[in-house]
Amino acid sequence: MKPTLPLPEIEEATSAIVGEEMHALVAKLFPVCRSITGNGVRQTLQILQDYIPLVVHEVPSGTPVFDWVVPKEWNIQDAYLLNEAGEKVVDFAANNLHVLNYSTPINKQLPLQELKKHLFSLPEQPDLIPYKTSYYKPNWGFCLPDRQLQTLEEGLYTAVIDATLEDGSLTYGELYLPGETEDEVLVSSHVCHPSICNDNLSGIAVATFLARELAGRKNRYSYRFIFIPATIGAITWLSQNENRLANIRHGLVLTLLGDEASFTYKRTREGNFEIDEVVEHVLQACGKGYQLIDFFPYGYDERQFCSPGFNLPVGCLMRSQHGEFPEYHTSADNLEFVKAGSLAESVALLLEVTQVLEQNRKYRNTNPKCEPKLGKRGLYDSIAGSGDWKSREMAMFWLLNLSDGQHSLLAIAKRSGIAFSTIAEVAAVLQQHALLEPVT
Template sequence: MKNFQQDTLGQMMHNLAQKLFPICRSISGEGFRKSLKILDNALCEGGGIIRIHSIKSGSKVFDWIVPSEWNVKDSYIITPNGKKICDFKKHNLHLLGYSQAINQEISLEELQEHLYSRSDMPDAIPYYTSYYKQRWGFCLSHNERLKLKSGIYKVFIDSTHDKKGVLNYADFIIPATQKTKDEILISSYLCHPSMANNELSGPIVAVFLAKWLLEQKSRKYNYRFVLIPETIGSLVYLSKNLKTLKAHVKAGFVLSCIGDECAYSLIHTPSGVSLSDRVALHTLKNKANFKEYSFLHRGSDERQYNAPLVNLDIVGICRSKYGEFKEYHTSKDDLNFVTPKGLEGGLQACKELILNLEINEIYQSTTFGEPNLGKRGLYPTLNLENKRPLITDFLAYCDGQKDVLEIADILGVQGYELQEVLKNLLKFKLIKKC
């Protein structure tokens, strides 16, 4: 009888990445919608949890205008000797994002003005876009570009810019199991073509985090998940939901580049001391190759969520931070760079963030002096070792001022590791919630 080995959680996430990787996504268009539907089915068989919204092209959003909807069927270049290069169907990074349609024969000299490569990554296809200025172009490796010979080249791009189209964005809420309006915001973006860490890791980790949250018997917070095209999507989302977000969001995280195995990274809010900052630093600081960045190093949608008139105090969470790994925005950011182990590590870090948020409260001791823990079975009654149980040190700091995160930092443990301690102290009413 054949034995079937069940995929690990990380492999399941990587399988989803493989399914999404070939799709040409941008800030609008069919590829974005198709990807949302795949994620919806991954979250729940048959879908129906992720709510897909739209806004018309040309709509004014704060200081921005929603661009025309862009879709592309094909693009390529034919060299003077008849060879097809920059073939969109072989790799969608070959096309400059949001390129206009063209079908012409031009000289190499003219073509060079529309080619994009990186001499510092000579064997990689770079990723470039032109969302808000009309142009056309192709991206190719620098090595291939250097081989181009003089002559007449045919350039072909079959794309459309629909001024009557829409820009899509999506969200869903996993409700608390108690009565509360407090929310945790978890946001990621889905607007890049075939890049695995910079694009797919964030939404995939978010979906698997949501699946895990749905399994939890207790949730103190409502969890608002947002899947959007980067920058313009967060602006649109804020324009529709800012009043609610400002009233109810207590902490939040932008997930980006969270599927490699190289590091763990935190991009702080402008203040650096919000609940989001504190719980993220508490959770990540002891992980391998942890790197901490100020808001001066922002780059994803934390820019919009922390803008001066918004002030939601949202941090960025990455493994290797965007712009800090050499594969970033190139064809080298592929399904080999993002691994099952890397994705599962990113997911585990996010689970720990949530566990630390869920357990965090301020407690006050209810007794004068140390309580008699021994008579309650919480402390050994035979003194054989000169070692204090964790419960006594935690209780010593329950002064009604410090929260669980702060005490856990003092004790050198993760907040969620104090769950059993809290359970016992609350059971015997030795502490009370402030």
């Protein structure tokens, strides 16, 4: 099938400008030390509010959310490791990945051997700082390059983590763009990772710019963007918004969208929801390489959205896959790893996905017995003229034949082999002539 809107065109139109602007947003968010709770998330959402009118929600620590409880709020001022000479051998100020995320506070002298139980490194990637967390098992620690770890001399070290773990709240951001109907498209990005870029400043930036673009359009669907801490944030949001879930018609988790790999789409749990069909169509129509993978209950917040009690039509769009690229969860996932062009292309692809979703309706032929007489309505002339007259004429016949209320425009495009955009345009013409009416 021919692409509906060839990706190169969108890309050209957007990358030069928006790509750089998106990368600048990533750079602004980069230094902030985020976690599942605390000021890092607040500061992140505040920066996003310069781009889109996010509403910020605070859910108090201790609030029950399904099988979980909203945890304490973690805030960190400083952290470092001093050697016997009083030199800072590891310093949070240099890179917030140096601290085991969500560490309990500590200020303690201890010998290297004991300290080593709290040091994390990557022997196979000896120059990189790993990104490590310990949310639900109280612990403290430092992360550092293995090459540095190996050079630490025996002796007493002072470990200082000036952090607080206190009742407070879990913070998330939400933007609702009302459309013609209350049927919703949900777009979710996690905002809990500190200074790593692809995971998930890329997803945050793509969601933000997608939202900004859609806010300027008249949409059939309402769009809900949520910026949430992974896992506990998704659980909290689902728990707090359970009564609204019935409106969700389609959804996407956005993550890992800034690197240079081709797109990967992870299907919904059912695997055959409309969002699956539409994303697959757009990826195929774009004429570039891509991967389709089936749902599995691991990865990002699709785990929660697709749990059996909800089974929401939510897939996950990525480029490189969770856990499958060497920079994953390390200091190498930095500002150089994400590219302005990739970010822009991700927005372009998602705009195309929303465009197809917006237009992908089912119609009913108002004149279903035999073909209507097109000539007397001037329909041959009205849509001829352009070079692809033949496929537009055939699009009319296909639309009239298959519009029995059962076939979506995308199904008609696939069966006929005619580009979705042609099918959608011709459907609009036939609707103007009252030959098609949308199924509600």
